[in-house]
Amino acid sequence: MKHLKVDPIKEGTVIDHIPANKALKVISIIKPVNDDIVTIGINFSSKKFGRKDIVKIEGRELTSAEVNTISLVAPNANVIIIRDYQVVNKRLVEIPDIIKGSAQCGNPKCITNNESMTTCFTTVSRDPVRLRCSYCERIFDIDELKVD
Amino acid sequence: MENLISMRDLDPKHILNLIDKAGKIEKKEIWPDMRGKVMASLFFEPSTRTQLSFDTAMKRLGGEVIQMSGTKGTSVEKGETLSDTVKIINQYSDIIVVRHPLEGAARYISEQVRIPVVNAGDGSNQHPSQSMLDLYSIFKTQGTLSGLTIALVGDLKYGRTVHSLVYALSSFAPKFYFISPELLSMPKYITEDLDKLNIRYEVLSNFEQVVPELDIMYVTRIQRERFADPQEYERVKNTYIIRAAQLKDVKSSFKILHPLPRVNEIHVDVDVLPSAYYFEQAGNGVYMRQSILSTLLGVE
Ligand SMILES: [Zn+2]
Numbered sequence: 001m002k003h004l005k006v007d008p009i010k011e012g013t014v015i016d017h018i019p020a021n022k023a024l025k026v027i028s029i030i031k032p033v034n035d036d037i038v039t040i041g042i043n044f045s046s047k048k049f050g051r052k053d054i055v056k057i058e059g060r061e062l063t064s065a066e067v068n069t070i071s072l073v074a075p076n077a078n079v080i081i082i083r084d085y086q087v088v089n090k091r092l093v094e095i096p097d098i099i100k101g102s103a104q105c106g107n108p109k110c111i112t113n114n115e116s117m118t119t120c121f122t123t124v125s126r127d128p129v130r131l132r133c134s135y136c137e138r139i140f141d142i143d144e145l146k147v148d
Numbered sequence: 149m150e151n152l153i154s155m156r157d158l159d160p161k162h163i164l165n166l167i168d169k170a171g172k173i174e175k176k177e178i179w180p181d182m183r184g185k186v187m188a189s190l191f192f193e194p195s196t197r198t199q200l201s202f203d204t205a206m207k208r209l210g211g212e213v214i215q216m217s218g219t220k221g222t223s224v225e226k227g228e229t230l231s232d233t234v235k236i237i238n239q240y241s242d243i244i245v246v247r248h249p250l251e252g253a254a255r256y257i258s259e260q261v262r263i264p265v266v267n268a269g270d271g272s273n274q275h276p277s278q279s280m281l282d283l284y285s286i287f288k289t290q291g292t293l294s295g296l297t298i299a300l301v302g303d304l305k306y307g308r309t310v311h312s313l314v315y316a317l318s319s320f321a322p323k324f325y326f327i328s329p330e331l332l333s334m335p336k337y338i339t340e341d342l343d344k345l346n347i348r349y350e351v352l353s354n355f356e357q358v359v360p361e362l363d364i365m366y367v368t369r370i371q372r373e374r375f376a377d378p379q380e381y382e383r384v385k386n387t388y389i390i391r392a393a394q395l396k397d398v399k400s401s402f403k404i405l406h407p408l409p410r411v412n413e414i415h416v417d418v419d420v421l422p423s424a425y426y427f428e429q430a431g432n433g434v435y436m437r438q439s440i441l442s443t444l445l446g447v448e
Contacts, residue, residue: 111252
């Protein structure tokens with residue numbers, strides 16, 4: 001069977017090596033606006049991971065804040081910036097030491113879920129990803145947090 | 149030190165400085181002069197004993213106290229945000245002592261105001277002045293915090309004082325015995341941390357065999373509400389009642405601590421033993437809180 005390829009794009013961002021079935025989560029973080037053209041590839045075969053997802057956004061270069069937030073759901077993702085069909089920048093996402101405002105604490109008794117305020121987490125481990133809420137001090141696996 | 153929010157923020161040097169100052173205050177070697185200072189005691193959730201201990205600490209150093217106990221009849225009940233409430237209190241006082249049912253509330257408040265904040269309990273998260281008075285009690289009775297053998301008995305799963313104590317002592321090369329019903333055993337994330345730190349600990353189902361080795365036995369209440377099955381509670385509760393007869397063969401410096409209130413986990417026949425220290429422990433709270441308040445206000 002022939003591999004399905006996603007067409008190259010002229011300008012924009014390609015996010016490769018997203019864990020299988022996390023592409024939609026990545027889309028929800030990027031929040032495409034009206035004229036962004038987004039291509040989603042789910043369950044591609046990957047030498048490294050067996051299966052992977054790919055997301056392409058035409059006409060938009062992701063900011064580093066957006067890239068860092070993606071790291072919460074796709075810690076090994078590769079973010080490739082394309083201009084005029086050429087790769088101008090390629091980098092692995094990195095989970096920052098401190099994450100402000102991107103994730104919601106999983107503890108309903110946490111102050112951050114009861115006052116209008118910005119959340120803050122510190123990274124306690126990267127593999128697997130575990131974060132500590134700076135307010136209630138509880139440690140969460142990434143799956144226990146709502147990322148937005 | 150700007151605030152006292154969590155034991156995580158204190159390094160061993162901070163801990164020993166606070167203990168040293170509490171000792172000097174207790175021995176009347178120093179009297180930090182807090183005249184003209186106002187402490188706002190904000191108890192969004194009542195806790196009479198903790199509030200009285202802070203009030204006494206402040207007043208015996210010449211300071212003034214304004215207080216709120218519960219939210220009935222306050223602007224909080226009218227829907228004012230926590231941030232607004234504490235910004236106003238900031239105008240009236242020099243230091244805030246706060247207890248709040250939500251976890252992380254004290255840290256959030258410290259970010260909203262320009263005066264020092266002491267966390268007097270945020271939900272089931274931290275209660276650092278309790279942890280510090282426990283450490284002061286251990287230091288006073290043992291002459292050191294280093295290299296001690298400590299048994300923690302009772303509810304090790306939900307007991308926040310126990311968790312704080314374990315972390316605080318981890319910098320001082322302890323040996324721990326964790327003794328609890330299986331349902332209430334020490335959480336895995338804590339034992340994992342201890343493994344990483346190379347701290348010696350053993351999990352036991354009863355304490356009798358280790359009593360002769362112990363420097364400290366720290367006992368907490370086993371609450372009936374923690375058990376989904378009442379029969380399970382009935383089955384285990386008596387295993388963890390400490391009686392004088394079990395404490396015959398102990399070190400001369402051995403002490404039993406308990407954050408109080410107790411129900412029946414320490415039998416009253418233990419109260420007369422020289423190792424019963426829990427009432428003095430509560431009294432140590434005032435000196436430790438004086439040390440904390442005066443340190444945060446920069447009064448020596
Ligand atoms: Zn939290």
